[in-house]
Amino acid sequence: MGSTLAQQIINVLQLGSIYALIALGYTMVYGIVRLINFAHGDFFMVGAYVAYAVFYAFNAYIGAGSPLAFLALAIAMIGGAAIAMLSNQLAYKPLRYKPKLSSLVTAIGVSMFLEYFFSAFPLIGPSQRGFPEILPKQMYTIFGAEISNYVILDLAVAATLMVGLTFLIQKTSLGRAMRAVSQDKDAAKLMGINVESIITATFLIGGAFAGAAGLLAGLTYPRIQPYMGILPGLKAFIAAVVGGIGNVPGAMLGAYILALADNINDTYISQFSNLLAFLILIAILLIRPTGILGEKTADKI
Amino acid sequence: MLTVKNLKVNYGQIEAIKEVSFEVPEGKIVTLIGANGAGKTTTLRAISGLEKASGGTITFKGKDITNQEAHQLVPLGISHVPEGRKIFPTLTVYENLEIAGWTIKDKKIVKQRMEEVFTAFPRIRERISQLGGTLSGGEQQMLAVGRAMVTGGEILLLDEPSMGLAPVLVDEIFERIVALNKMGRTILLVEQNAAEALEIADFAYVLEVGYTKYSGPAKVMKADPRVREAYLGV
């Protein structure tokens, strides 16, 4: 690995894309139900395991390349969406109109449950697993930076998903309903919108994005374990807050800022890992608690 | 068309509605008047499904709709313009109207009704790409009524449509209400502005601290000394 500027930029984009995919789910769920879903990082972990299971099942075809990768991507997204939807239905929905603290504590419970369940489950277990190489790895050199086809895949998938989500939220009737529900649930009901089904859709999308991030992270940082969601989840949460929680473009912006901070941190002050990320969080909370793009009147979705 | 019988609504321990009964005949304008906190808003919210009734029944077009989900009542024909208008602040005016057609499958009908809104409120047409939250209070009120026109309910529940409006605008809004009624919509109107409400209504009910106290044809109520003293300030 070179350490040229170009190389650093690619590393930041790569990490930022994964943070962004996770942060989007955090921010969308917050926008729509004002819940900080601490289990969201674990949905990312579930996505990684689901993708791993797909590769395991199709062991014979490893190296077959992109068709398998896209199958795994689809199934990882379904896995992430499913676990997000289940968490909503079983844990969050019954507490929807109870004091906020109940669902916050419940979210921590869901998070711990997923981590311990995966650690204790015989087929999974607490130990690290190497993530298989599904594509023959190829390296390209651009402006003196080395970039693998895995990284290109990451960036392409993340960009596609983010553009797709922006389109969905801004231009489709589902997106319009999501924005309406995030702004005023009573008014949305009076328009005939089934608020619960829009909330479900939001969890599904957020979970699917976390699932996709799980696969991408598995491919590029090829180790997975049941606690792998904690740190990226925390970073993505900070990213969402930095960008303005509830704000979709804000989450993307925050994610790349956090990735840049991590990169600088690891390069120059590597003895205190994550220091910069937390300093940024504290600074934002002091200077601009609504986040960079967050405003009182902004779309909370 | 709409019958409310012995309605009770509680907020936790607070009994906001203790016993409210009234009837809204098809094609008529019925007004609920009463002091602040009498329970007018709560009554409308219970009808449209935003609050749960803890007792009594609400019947609409012969069907028991007590405690049905709000979003299911919209396609049945109940449109509620809530207190405080509740415009979606970061949806554009156009999107605010468009989303009011959520339950309507045929989007041509939605477009056609939006045209009707623009005809009724030319000012709204001029502002279609503006964000809902940036409209003036009067414009928001027009947009709120416009949304209900798109939703297309057979009965319109209007909660203080004149609140915070300049006298000219109050007249304009009341004219629109009468026009909507002439076009066949049944109207249940909640108002602080009792004088104006009694002017256009067919029947009136007076709410006091959770009870329906008096009722009668609007003309009679307007002359009733108890109503005149308490609500018309004469």
Ligand SMILES: Nc1ncnc2c1ncn2[C@@H]1O[C@H](COP(=O)(O)OP(=O)(O)OP(=O)(O)O)[C@@H](O)[C@H]1O
């Ligand atoms: N969400 C709530 N929680 C607790 N109490 C409430 C709630 N909403 C209304 N109330 C109480 O219920 C009673 C009736 O309120 P409601 O809003 O229906 O009155 P209103 O007749 O519409 O008054 P106004 O003319 O001021 O709008 C009041 O005593 C009010 O304090």
Ligand SMILES: [Mg+2]
């Ligand atoms: Mg009221």
